[in-house]
Amino acid sequence: MFQNPEISLEHLPSLDHVDWQPLHDRYVAEQVVARTGTLAFLVVLMCVVEFAPPVEIPLTLLRWGVLGLFGAALLTWPLVAVPRQGYIVRDKDIVFRAGVLWRSVTAIPYNRIQHVETSSTPLNRHFGTATLKLFTAGGAGGDMKIDGLPADTAEQLRVMILEKAGASIEQS
Amino acid sequence: MSKADALGWQRASPLAVVFFIGRIVQAIVKNAVQSLAPLAAFLVAYRGDVKSMITIIATVATVALIVSAVLRYWFFRFRIEDEQIRIREGVVRKKQLDIKFDRIQGVNTEQNFIFRIFNLFTVRFDTAGSAGEEGYLPAVRQSLAEDLQSRLRLRTPVVEAEDEAQAVEDASPEKTLLRLGLGDMVRIGLADRRALLVFAFLGPVFEQMGEQTQRAIADYAETAAGQLAAFGYWAGVMVVVGFVLFILILLAGFSIIAAVLRYHDFQLSFADNRLRAVGGLLTRHENTMRTGKVQVFRARQGLVMRMFGRFKLSASQAASGKTPTNKTFTVPVADLAFTERLHRLIFDEEGRRLSVRPDDARFLRMSPMWFRSRVLQWTLPPAMVIVLLTLATGDLAPLRMLLFVPLTVLLTYQAWSRFGYLYDEDGLVRRSGLFGWRVDAFLFRKVQRITIKQSPFQRRRGVATLRMYLASGSVRLPYIDARTATELRDYILFKVESSQRAWH
Known part of the structure; x- marks a missing residue:
């Protein structure tokens, strides 16, 4: 028997009072290490300019000053940004939030998911993290990308979401 | 074994050679024009009799073109089975393509003027999700084209027609909804x-x-x-x-x-939940789209169309996997009454209550903060540059350029006053525009994902940007009340998650 009871707006599940799941504890450390690599590359580049200059460039102090500030921001940013990221796995959808200044909250219902992907780089594996990517129809690239999940959580999520998405496909 | 299957592997009509010549020329124009440059360089450098050289090259090229088209025709075979169409083609690199009937979203036919004389059609299959592999049958008889179309019609899932009254309506003969005349051609052209x-x-x-x-x-x-x-x-x-x-x-x-x-003799008709458009002077184009597949219905007009009181309508279906271009069904010109009619037809009872009239008084506006931040972002910085320039050079001439400020402020205000949205239990309509209108309509249950974004400024003012992604693109509501945004998001998620109907 088909039923269609009325639902009042106040009783809709809301995202206002839920606990956001944090990312992996070591994700901040991983980000700092990855960014140190980027910074090291920039420092080497700067040294080349400094000690074997193709042409004479003035303002040495200013350049190193800017690089220093940029490097400090680069390395401390994960400390600010990562705690602001989080996700919620609900019965019918998954929600991900990110952003320090510009904050965004994205929600994907399981019955719209086309496929799920997990991936990890060698650095990820060293820190025990993994990336979960969810794809919906019509989107180019990953529609939701959650970096820094604990590797086993990512795998569990992948299996669970696939199961839920598959169940909805069989229904329709 | 069905009658069609008994035919086994068949060749297209020999006139398919014309089609293959066209395809080869197209491929050359698209991909190989640059590689003709060396040839041109050779001709310029050539010291002998250029005229006879060109004649020789042209003859050789023509013969090669015809031979390769004939070869492609010869090796092109197809076979229609109960569940699928199989196509084998390729002269050197062999290719076999199996197209399952239940993967086909639509059958489009095309008729160029040579095919028209012999009443032959080129059939193209819309297969969503296929990796850019395009299925076609060149130069087939009308009976076969119609047979293929009716097979697909039979396969239309019955999910769409939920009650019997609807099913009876579906079986009704094809209704012509719209016919375009010469006046419309003038409007489209202008x-x-x-x-x-x-x-x-x-x-x-x-x-x-x-x-x-x-x-x-x-x-x-x-x-x-x-x-x-x-x-x-x-x-x-x-x-x-x-x-x-x-x-x-x-x-x-x-x-x-x-x-x-x-668009000559453009006709739009509707039967079995399918829209069908036919039109064209030399090549007749036929497009079909199942209304259930439509993701976003759009009506838009520029300044010229506004003067005529007309809209260009389009209905887009899900973009397929690798090719980001989405399939759209277009009605090049229609008045407001027909726009509303087509919208109701496509979204059926779910879209019946919503109005796509852009001048509807019920449209809600975006927050005035949208206007304010637009002006701050796009008008203030250039104005400041001009003032600084004046101060730095002492030359008063650049100050004249400040005249753009009232102009852009006025235009931004105009855009803001035209921006709006309207929703009911099933769907949402967004309007925008500067001189003309643009109206986008969709059903909540077809949404794929939703994002709410807030800048620091937006957070202070209690507004947010809500973006709803559909399989054919996204619809954005910038600077709406943050409370409304989260409520709408939660409601749309509920609609999507509780929907049992196919979204495509």
């Missing part, structure tokens, strides 16, 4: 923005004409100017105005001809 692009091409063309022609034109202009001098200033103005008018009329003429070529 509203065509591509006409302006011709201007962009004219420049290089004049450059290519060579010095001699240019000198001739300059000479002519000089003598003409000399004669005009006798008639005075106003005659000169008249000549310039006349010339500009002449060019404009020429461009309008071209785009009206283009409209006739594409």
Whole structure:
């Protein structure tokens, strides 16, 4: 028997009072290490300019000053940004939030998911993290990308979401 | 084994050679024009008899073209089975394509003027999600094309027709909804923005004409100017105005001809939950789309269309995997009453209560913060640059450029006042525009994902940007009340998650 009871707006599940799941504890450390690599590359580049200059460039102090500030921001940013990221796995959808200044909250219902992907780089594996990517129809690239999940959580999520998405496909 | 299957592997009509010639030429034009450059260079450098050389090359090229088209025709075979169509093609690199009937979203047919004489069709299959592999059957008889279309109609899932009354309606014969006449061709032609692009091409063309022609034109202009001098200033103005008018009329003429070529005798019909559009002068294009597959319905008009009181309508279906271009079904020109009718037809009872009239008084506006931040972002920085420039140089001339400030503020206000959204239990309509209107409508249950974004400024003011992603693109509501945004998001998620119906 088909039923269609009325639902009042106040009783809709809301995202206002839920606990956001944090990312992996070591994700901040991983980000700092990855960014140190980027910074090291920039420092080497700067040294080349400094000690074997193709042409004479003035303002040495200013350049190193800017690089220093940029490097400090680069390395401390994960400390600010990562705690602001989080996700919620609900019965019918998954929600991900990110952003320090510009904050965004994205929600994907399981019955719209086309496929799920997990991936990890060698650095990820060293820190025990993994990336979960969810794809919906019509989107180019990953529609939701959650970096820094604990590797086993990512795998569990992948299996669970696939199961839920598959169940909805069989229904329709 | 069905009757069609009993035929086994078949070849297309020999006239398919015409189709393959067209395809090869298209491929050369698309991909290999650059590789013709060495040939051109060779001809320029060639010291012998250029004329006979060109004749030889042209003959060889033509023969090669015909031979390869014949070969492709010879190796192209297809077989229609109960569940699928199989196509084998390829002269050197063999290719087999199996297209399952239940993967086919639509069958489009095309008829160029040669095929028209022999009543043959080229059939193309819309297969969503296929990796850019395009299935087609060239030069098949009308009976086969119609057979394929009716097979697909039978396979239309019954999910869409939920009650019996609907099913009875579905079985009704095809209804013609719209027919376009010559007046409409004029409207399409005049509203065509591509006409302006011709201007962009004219420049290089004049450059290519060579010095001699240019000198001739300059000479002519000089003598003409000399004669005009006798008639005075106003005659000169008249000549310039006349010339500009002449060019404009020429461009309008071209785009009206283009409209006739594409849309001559355009007919839109509806049967079995399917929209069908046929039109075109030399090549007849036929497009079909199942209304259940429509993701976003859009009506838009520019300044010209607004003067005619008409809209261009389009319905887009899910973009397929690798090709980001989404399939759209277009009605080039329609009045407001028909726009509303088509919207109701496509979204059925779910879209019946929502109005797509852009002047509907129930539309909600975006927060005035949208207007404010737009002005701050796009008008203030350039204005400050101008003021700084004035201060730095002491030259007052740049200050005149500040006149753009009231203009952009006015335009931004106009855009803000036209921005709006309207929703009910099943769907949402968004309107926008500057001179004309653009209206986007969709059903909540077809949404794929939702994002709410807030900048620091937006957070302070309690507004947010809600973006709803559909399988054919996204619809954004910037600067709406943050409470409304989260409530709408939660409601849309509920609609999607509780929907049992197919979204595509």
